[in-house]
């Protein structure tokens with residue numbers, strides 16, 4: 001079994017269950033620590049948590065992960081899937097074996113991993129036997145159908161789609177913010193929306209220091225956020241227009257080359273789009289901040305890669321530019337690029353293919369009390385998808 005959940009059982013196969021009489025939190029910690037120290041096979045790591053029942057019995061719940069896991073990428077041929085493969089390699093993730101899955105259309109294709117050609121195979125219900133971690137990036141309907149099957153087969157799923165993000169039984173994780181939530185997964189962990197993740201890389205450290213109440217934001221989202229076909233659409237339309245021909249449309253409802261579309265994802269009865277509501281809904285869950293409010297306008301722009309977001313944030317406490325800058329300079333996964341006098345500010349051209357997000361244009365908001373404006377840019381294929389997923393996988397094997 002690749003992954004084991006056990007109530008009262010804290011070893012990798014059939015060792016003695018750890019039940020202990022306990023009355024204090026100290027005993028609970030002891031039970032969890034002992035389960036890891038004494039009963040784990042060398043090649044396995046356990047995340048153990050202990051719970052005190054009403055009858056004073058400690059129940060240890062342990063989840064085991066192979067330290068050289070067999071990893072599957074579901075949607076391996078897509079814009080995100082390709083980045084997942086590259087990120088696993090670049091970060092030297094200790095992949096024991098790599099399985100690449102996509103639709104029947106891609107069977108026969110080969111993709112490189114660490115200098116080797118790996119053949120893509122078709123995703124089926126039987127694809128997950130023996131797989132420890134599956135990075136899903138093939139759209140919401142595929143995730144809804146196959147992620148529960150994978151989890152049932154003993155695999156931990158890290159899902160890039162929106163299918164499980166609001167499910168109370170599924171942690172939604174940005175490792176720089178709420179890595180500890182990985183621990184309570186029940187087989188599926190959700191990766192957040194890319195625009196939300198990139199915004200929170202700057203907003204969350206400010207929230208910790210000043211307590212965010214609400215944000216007003218506009219996004220400038222790259223076409224690769226819509227997937228491989230949209231990258232091709234922008235390329236094709238640029239060529240057509242430069243050649244004096246009419247732009248042909250397949251992916252977007254309007255021409256995207258030399259245009260901007262105030263339309264990302266589908267419209268809700270409120271007039272907002274689903275994409276726009278993700279900032280509030282997912283932001284609340286990731287930051288553990290149920291009162292967080294966000295009014296967002298999401299815009300698709302003719303940029304190939306990296307999303308940018310203009311944010312006006314209102315805080316509980318007074319915030320100065322200097323104090324905000326000091327906080328942001330220490331934030332993990334974030335670089336402050338803020339020298340407008342030297343024409344230095346974050347731009348998608350420069351954040352593309354970078355792991356870190358960048359924040360700049362930091363200034364007091366002149367229309368909000370305790371308000372701050374900033375501009376954040378980040379590679380949504382990486383921090384908004386592949387990198388974040390691999391970071392979650394790294395948490396799983398810690």
Ligand code: NAP
Pocket residue numbers: 074075076077078079080081101102103104105106123136137138139140142160161162192193194224225226227228229380381384385
């Ligand atoms: P994409 O470029 O269109 O790739 C889609 C992938 O899914 C391809 O590998 C495709 O395989 C596979 N697929 C489609 N239908 C399938 C099926 N029936 N069975 C198995 N595989 C199937 O899309 P993407 O941009 O990578 O996005 C994938 C997911 O990640 C979506 O849920 C998206 O919302 C999410 N996401 C994307 C981004 C981003 O910046 N792009 C950011 C965050 C989250 P074939 O090549 O064989 O068709």
Ligand code: 2RA
Pocket residue numbers: 193194195221222224225226264265275380
């Ligand atoms: C977008 N948020 O940019 C999505 C990524 N799939 O459309």
